[in-house]
Amino acid sequence: MQRSSSPAPPHRASTVFAAVVLAVFLVGIGWTAWIGLRGASAVQHLRSAQTTVDSATTDVSDPAGAIERLGAAATDTSAARGLTDDPAWRAAEILPWIGPQLAAVRIVAASVDDAASTAVRPLGAAAAVLAPGALRTPDGAIDVARIAAARPAAADAAARLRTAADAIAAIDRAPLLGALATAVSSTVDSLDHAAGAADALERTTTLLPRMLGVDGRRSTLLLFQNNAEWRSLGGVVGAVAEVNAESGRLALVAQASSADLAAFADEPVLPLADDVRGVFDTRPARYLQNTTQVPDFAVGAAIAREMWRRTHGDEVDAVVALDPVALSYLLRATGPVTLPTGDVMDSANAVPLLLDEVYRRFADPHEQDVFFQSASAAVFTALSAGRGDSTALIQALTQAGAERRLLVWNADAADQAVLDGSTLQGALPVSDDTRTTIGVYLNDGTGSKMDYYLHPRVAIGWCADGLATLRVSLRNDAPDPSTLPPYVTGGGEYGIPPGDALTGVYVYLPPGAEVVDRRTSSDGDVTPGFAGGTHDGRTVVKWSVRLSPGHAGVLDLDLRMPMTPHLDVLATPTRDPREKPEAGACPSAG
Incomplete structure (x- = not known):
């Protein structure tokens, strides 16, 4: 006769249930503790990496050292990624409340590691090509071919950094704890800054060789703005110069003052849109001094180019505007220059000399114009002769561009499109x-x-x-x-x-x-x-x-x-x- 099974005694059943609950509880505690310990370690690695990256991106005076520090940051980012990218971590991401926090940490770790591990190599390649002292040919010309050769690496780095920044920017910050949401935002800002710098490098290596005549002679009209008499983009245009470039060799071919281009007071040289005339009348198209009055450099640059064509017969390929502050930045790279008057102009005295002292010294506007022209010519001569450190020169141009003191317009639409979205357009x-x-x-x-x-x-x-x-x-x-x-x-x-x-x-x-x-x-x-x-x-x-x-x-x-x-x-x-x-x-x- 077969014996029927009977239920376990109540005390045994409760013991088994308690044991199962205890086991699940202990596993849960262990899992939670394991996740917490790994998360804390990952955050520590990310903080260390961010400190390294911040120091690297702020010290632009030492590109090689910055690249080396970025490489060191990859050790921390790789460790953070390894701590947060496994099945157990991902399983915990489905949990309420804690899940979004864990997912955010994982995405940040992976994206930052992608940027640090894959963008450093092309950045290093670009830095090697553009190393200080390597941008001059044996005969003293700017090595435009070398600058152009850095473009593929710069483009690669910019794309990788942008991908990483976009991935973190897509994180929904609404459910995140305040500190984590702030850290996500800070990381996005850092990667945006790095991506922007790499993007600027790509644009520079694309456009600068063209403007320096890598494909043949290119001419540029320089407009010198005077911040002592404000216009929207900086100041009145007081002095102008035409510079020609071919295969990286620069030549100053003509200079003039606003008084030399004063023959258009009665009739605009180019038509202005109705809304522009409604705000500024037609003065920006009749007076060279006012070509920077419209806060859109593309408008004023085309007008200045036409005024120069009618006066000098040359149709330039580009127009560039800068002010005495930008000149002072350039003088940090070239060192002091001596003017025909005997004045020694340097980065410290350039602004007061050009915007204040000149008016106390010369009552005749013509003499003032001659002084301005000699000062700009002296700086140009120093630059074209290769004086100064190329890294310092890049710093000077970068700072001037960021402060909207350096503006660039190209008559060729394809060339100008390279600058779309940058401060250099003065848009x-x-x-x-x-x-x-x-x-x-x-x-x-x-x-x-x-x-x-x-x-x-x-x-x-x-x-x-x-x-x-x-x-x-x-x-x-x-x-x-x-x-x-x-x-x-x-x-x-x-x-x-x-x-x-x-x-x-x-x-x-x-x-x-x-x-x-x-x-x-x-x-x-x-x-x-x-x-x-x-x-x-x-x-x-x-x-x-x-x-x-x-x-x-x-x-x-x-x-x-x-x-x-x-x-x-x-x-x-x-x-x-x-x-x-x-x-x-x-x-x-x-």
Whole structure:
């Protein structure tokens, strides 16, 4: 007879259940502890790697050392990736709350490791090709073929860094803990910066050989802006020069002043769009000095090129604008230069010498122009002779470009497209779904050089949901007007008392922005006025303010517009590099 099975005694069943629960609990604790320990170790490796990468990307004076440090960072990123890329880790990613945190750490570790492990090699290759001292041929020409040879490696590095940055940017940060969300954002910013630098290197190695005549003779018109008399992109164009390049050899073929190109006052040399005329009239197309008044360098560069063609008969291939501050950066690379007057111009005295001392020394504008031309020619001669370190020269050009003091326009559309999206184009502010950008452009209305003594401050920040405040303040720090030459004060020629400064502030709002309120204040005799218009779909608010020495004026604009992760502001570069626009906290709160 078969014996029937009977259930286990209650005490035995409960013992088995308790044992199973305990085992599961212990496994869960062990799994959690294992995940936690690996995660903590991975984060430590990532932090170490970020410290290494930050030091490498900020020290541009030693490219070889920076590449070596980036290679060292790959050891940490590889370790972090190994700690977070296994089946157990991925299984935990399905859990509520903790899962998104683990997934974010894994994606960051993998993406950063991809960047550090695969982008360093092409960056190293590009750095080797562009090594200091290797960019000159035996006869002293710039080695344009060598520069062009670095392009494939630069393009490879830029693509890999961009892929890594995009992968991390795609992480949904909403469920992340605050510290982790901040770390993800910081990593995206670092990779964006690195990708941007590699992208700039690719563009440089693409376009520079062409502009230096690798395919035949190329001509460039140089415009020297004067920050003592503001225009939107920097200052009035006071001196110009034509430079020819062929196979990396440079030649200064002609120089002139704005007075030499003054034959177009009655009729624009090129047509201006209706919206541009509505804001600036036709002055930018009639006076060389005003070609930088429109805050879109493509407009003014084409006009300057046409003025030069009509005056000198040469149709240049490109137009480049720079200011005395940019020249001072170049002098850091070349070292001091001696002018025909005996003056020794260096990086420290270039700005005050060209924007202040020259007017105290020479009352005749023609003599001033001769001085400006000799100064620019001296710097050009030093550069074309190969003086200075190539790394320092790259630093100087990079800084000038980032500060929008170096602007480039090519008549060939394909060449110009290489610069799309870069600061070198001097284009109108661009806004999209992720970035809101406002432009603040300063223009002198006094007919003087008083802007040497004016100090602006531009700041913007979100003050409420969908509401931002832009604050523009101007201060006139000029000395007693009687101590200044009439050419500097304007001598009252345009109805402005000597020493006073009349400034037109043009605020370019992003498409769709609405002015909710505007307020002005001052501590002196200020007569503000408002005007407006549109330019390329952007509302333009113009504030005119006149300031006597020792006085200041402030404009606050409250703006309603869709919030985006990034808020930026562009502003006219002044003679003081420290006067940079700020985007951050609500200006009304500070």
